[in-house]
Amino acid sequence: MRFFIELSYFGKGYHGWQRQPNAVSIQQTLEEALSTLMRNKIELMGAGRTDAGVHAKQLFAHFDFEDAIDCPELKRRLNAFLPEDIAIQQIFEVGVEAHARFDAIARSYEYWLVQDKSPFYKDSAHFIREPLDFEAMNKAAIYLLEHRDFECFSKSNTDVKTYLCNIENAVWRIGDEKAVFHITADRFLRNMVRAIVGTLLEIGLKRKPVEWMQHVLQSKDRSEAGVSVPAKGLYLTQVVYPDSIHI
Template sequence: MRYFVQFSYFGKAYHGWQNQPNAITVQEILEKALSTLLREKVEVVGAGRTDAGVHAKQMFCHMDVGSISDSDELVYRLNAFLPDDIAVQAIFPVADTAHARFDAVERTYEYWLVREKSPFLFDYAHLVKHPLNLPAMNRTAQLMLNYTDFECFSKSNTDVKTFKCDVREAVWTVDKDKWVFTITADRFLRNMVRAVVGTLLDVGQGKMSPEDIHKVIASKDRGEAGVSVPAKGLYLTKVSYPKEIFDEQKG
């Protein structure tokens, strides 16, 4: 049977989500835990990949295993077995054709900045001491919504069929002692969000004008965009699926 697993993780200790031969990843840890508790070899397919050091508040994967009689009990046992920086929230049956990656219709990321040094947010947010023009950063973010080709923000030499993304939201907000950039799209390119944030910070510091974003995007050149900000401030916060995925639960 096919099951979806909803989980979250703090990415500092991991070299991203996807299995790699010589580095510890979230996928490896989750598969080992599931294989041990279910007493069968379990391979999972994630909703996407996150790079080294990136976090996920909401992530999904699917797996094909024998029937699970008590999913709540399995969630409880998994959380006792997994390290403290990975947590499972739910396991539920879906149709055999449901796919954690290909059926996802929307993803949302947040990037966290702090404006003053904070020992309590050091591992959670990127410190930017320079003065920043928040209205200019938000104007630039809104201008981005007019485009679909974001090759300029993609990691160089990425093997993808298309650089097109439907970006539906891009906005900065202030939440007490941190600034939060929220961006939602149907899909994201590798390193895209961190490159977008780096470019918006260039605007905020006056190195670029909001209107410069037009020539940056038109260039399709990663070198024209800003530097990638550190991974520690990036969070995958939501993965959305068609309602039918959840309606097809069998128990």
């Protein structure tokens, strides 16, 4: 039997989702908790790999187990067992072929940015003191919707087979306390969102014109794009699946 588990976490204390040889990860922490409570070795397959320090408002993973599970009770026990910065939202049975990573049809991220110094956002948002031209940044973000190859925003030395992604939405929205960049695509490359935001900031700070984004995209060269912004401002906010995964 296969089960999906939906969770959220604050990533400051973890070296990303995926297990690491000498660092604490979300996957390791959750696998150890499940294995202890279920008295069986449990291995998880996540919907994606968030980098060190990145947060998730919603992430799914799947695991297999031979017997039926009282899902609400397991959720309750897990939340009592796990540290405070990881929370389980739900656990539910899916078809045996359902896959947390390969069946996802869309993923959404947010990047939080503040322009006034705030102790409440020091671990959860990127602080930029200089004025930003958000109108220019949104004009530049439109170029993202017109392209499919995002090699220029991919982490170097990655093992991906294709750099093609379909970005559906990319826009900055300005609130009273923070500015948030929203982006949705069918898939993302490693470090892609942080590199996109860093490139948009070059335009917002008036160091580069709006049209520079087109040049960066056409270059397919990571060195042509802006620097990656800090991980602490990045949130995976939604992973979408087709209804067919449900029983």
